[in-house]
Amino acid sequence: MKKLINKTDDVVRESLEGIAAAHPDLVRVSYEPYYIVRADAPKQGKVGIVSGGGSGHEPMHGGFVGMGMLDAACPGEVFTSPTPDQMLEATKAVNGGAGVLHIVKNYTGDVMNFEMAAELARGEGAEVEAVVIDDDVAVQDSLYTAGRRGVGTTVLAEKICGAAAEEGQSLQQVAELCRKVNANGRSMGMALTSCIVPAAGTPTFELGDDEMEIGIGIHGEPGRERRKLAPAADIVETLTVAVVEDIPFEQGDQVLAFVNGMGGTPLIELYIVYNELRKLLDGRGITIARNLIGPYITSLEMAGTSITLLRLDDELTRLWDAPVKTPALRWGA
């Protein structure tokens, strides 16, 4: 295992210390229990937005805490759900009286623990809504999930709902918006290499030198099939067809195209992926109105990519364009 870490038990805590030290203008970090919160939380009268999940997917979620996106993020140990305690404390820390939205990726542990935290928070008088993101078209059920997994659309939902909360929308409005983003977003990923969980020390799965996994999960869960390596054009076609034909996206649609790096894939390759994607969508009469290209929902050092398409309307486009100021996403501020 080759990683820039100290003790495997300290990976999450030390990375949180790094975030806290690097971005004191944007975030504060609680260590007991772990959560990352906006430096200016709670914002009175604003809906608070909390997300979270296992670590190892950085910058998601902690890198998205700040103006116009998340109010707090709860990091679990690597690929391990955070605890209800973390979620409860984060919820209380961001509740400015207008209620709190939990954005939850569909993994059994995350969903269960966020449900428990919401119950506990409601018991303490907070208004809490939760929306589960389940956008991965690769498989119906998976290693850690009943139903579809939550992946790339989560990033887009956090940005768009964060903008809505920032402009003063109500908890019901922001939750409804989050459901709309989930309903209009679809993703699929693939891996060229495995990730290595620090505490395990060995690859999560084995792939031959001439093999790739199509439909991979962000924890290395099995996808649809293992195939021989292929040119980027073929890989992108496989992912794109699966994503496009699921909703389906149709001629005339305007979309946000998100080409994500899994952590070990350099940017030069992601632009080649984007180039193939835009040609395929051009051919189907689907217009890319916005894009996001880079490693935003990763799987440690896994090499690979995922493609997320979100069908846009004027409301989603406007909220996507709104200013955001977080460690990992920033524009207009």
Added chain:
Amino acid sequence: MKKLINKTDDVVRESLEGIAAAHPDLVRVSYEPYYIVRADAPKQGKVGIVSGGGSGHEPMHGGFVGMGMLDAACPGEVFTSPTPDQMLEATKAVNGGAGVLHIVKNYTGDVMNFEMAAELARGEGAEVEAVVIDDDVAVQDSLYTAGRRGVGTTVLAEKICGAAAEEGQSLQQVAELCRKVNANGRSMGMALTSCIVPAAGTPTFELGDDEMEIGIGIHGEPGRERRKLAPAADIVETLTVAVVEDIPFEQGDQVLAFVNGMGGTPLIELYIVYNELRKLLDGRGITIARNLIGPYITSLEMAGTSITLLRLDDELTRLWDAPVKTPALRWGA
């Protein structure tokens, strides 16, 4: 070789097509010869800034073209210097009558070709200055370089000089500023794994499962020494001591700390590196006033990191903070 590419000969062109398609609001791309230029170039009365070098280091340089940073970038083939022809055409494309600064990393081919391009451009009536960046403390001479290599400080020089040009400083002022950044910036890197040049198809160098290379170059050039793997704290101490003691940086200094990812290292590890770095600098009484953390000058899919420190004063801090709007760096706009 596991990469998201099509034909190895097409990697650079197709990634340029991807950039052009993704960011038409920010940049245009010329394909004969290759260069990436601001969508609104030339800016009349503004000093133009051109950089360039081999591809494989993305987002450097093409991802830094835009308001407040570069006016143009010339990408060579992977790890291969761009040609004088590219640099000449880019220079002419951004010359708004106030002259053009070439920011050149110290690699023999880059320096020679930029010199030739500057001569040709001057012959056509353009005023051209060049500054060579040579900030890598690892080795005195290297595989492709007489003197020190140019690495991370290049990114900082491009941002800071871009801001100065944006506010209307003269060519002489911007060139002098660039020399000042180079004089106050130092870097050193290390690798856990090798990169693979697409046209070669095999790792540039061999490293054992328990080895790392300290002082690596961004093309995989040999560094100071090969060592057994070590905890992040030890690695960061080695890099930091070498960087700090070179100028030297001293108690009371304010610095910009840039923790760079080499392409295959995920963000969670870079924050652990940053955490070690800030503890070491704290111990020496050196204050991190600004930071940049992420993969900005990469070496394809190499796993590893580099640390750059830039001594700040009020002028450099103000120019660093100025708005920038490029594909890879964006704030305040």
